[in-house]
Amino acid sequence: MSIFGPLVDVRPLFPLERQALLGLLRGLEPADWARATVCPGWDVHDVVAHVLNDYMRRLSGARDGYSGAVFADDETLPAFLARTNEEFVRAARQLSPRLMIELLEQLGPQLDAVWAAQDLEAPAGLNVSWAATDVDSPCWLDVGREYTEFWVHQQQVRDAVSRPGATEPGLMAPVLGVFAQALPFTLRAHDRPEGTVAVLEVLGPAGGRWSAVWRAGRWRMASQVTGAGEPAARVSMDQDTFWRLATRGIGVEQARERAEASGDPELTAAMTTLLAVVA
Incomplete structure (x- = not known):
């Protein structure tokens, strides 16, 4: 899987x-x-x-x-x-x-x-x-x-x-989608009950909604599994904030100020540290 x-x-x-x-x-x-x-x-x-x-x-x-x-x-x-x-x-x-x-x-x-x-x-x-x-x-x-x-x-x-x-959805949306693949790794330190779901929502014409689920002892992108339930954590931010956070064009605290979070505070805190570059 x-x-x-x-x-x-x-x-x-x-x-x-x-x-x-x-x-x-x-x-x-x-x-x-x-x-x-x-x-x-x-x-x-x-x-x-x-x-x-x-x-x-x-x-x-x-x-x-x-x-x-x-x-x-x-x-x-x-x-x-x-x-x-x-x-x-x-x-x-x-x-x-x-x-x-x-x-x-x-x-x-x-x-x-x-x-x-x-x-x-x-x-x-x-x-x-x-x-x-x-x-x-x-x-x-x-x-x-x-x-x-x-x-x-x-x-x-x-x-x-x-x-x-170069921010039209055709060019930008795949960037955001690839960056969202960092979500399971971002949450790796936080074990949760089977089926726990965390949702990342990126707002804007190029944005989207991605979920990670705790399944079989690790976090996975939820699109690869079935039976994902209601999210235990949700983070929402605009598309400009997301790509800059993922590449550290802005810091974590600045991104958190621009984001909306609800649910499990440990998971939402982790999600707003998402990094999609080698560091």
Whole structure:
């Protein structure tokens, strides 16, 4: 019995998200590239370089079977990612915005082809640690995570240059749905009686309603089980608050101020700590 929700295929969305990103980047003024983002120490140029790094890293690994990863002694995965991301961003500061745009444009379709060849129901090439650490993630969730990564970084650039966009439901709703897969892991420390249900409601055109149920000794996405009863806990927040909470664009306390919660206080408190990035 899977702990994850139903398969979500985001593969057709990668070209659309990239088209929106490239249109945004081509319209930036030179000064815009130096504007600070929510990512500590990174400006717009740095965030775009990080996206380029993601493209190249996944092409190297998933297409070419090349890792090249060298961990320092006792280095955890989050520490490794933080270090290597920073190293790439620093090195990429010598790249022009025009060149980075051209590279994203050229490499993007190659990465799309990698996703298209994936068996979405197979085990993931890279497990999604914020969804589970003791079972293999499905491939569709790994691919979905990559989509959320690109979409969120685009939003960070848009925030920095005050150009909203790419939030239409077709592009944004799958991001929220993938992030909601973190719900069982978020609740993992709280054992409850069999059949206990916790509901997360995200309000807005791209929002939705997701449930986790305690079944067979662990929390699972309720869509994968039957007989889910009335919720013991419910948290409701708007779509902007949810994606920013999940990526720590805002803090837990700020999210709680914007949310409405009812029912089991331990469960609602845990739900408002949901995190859908490696940290």
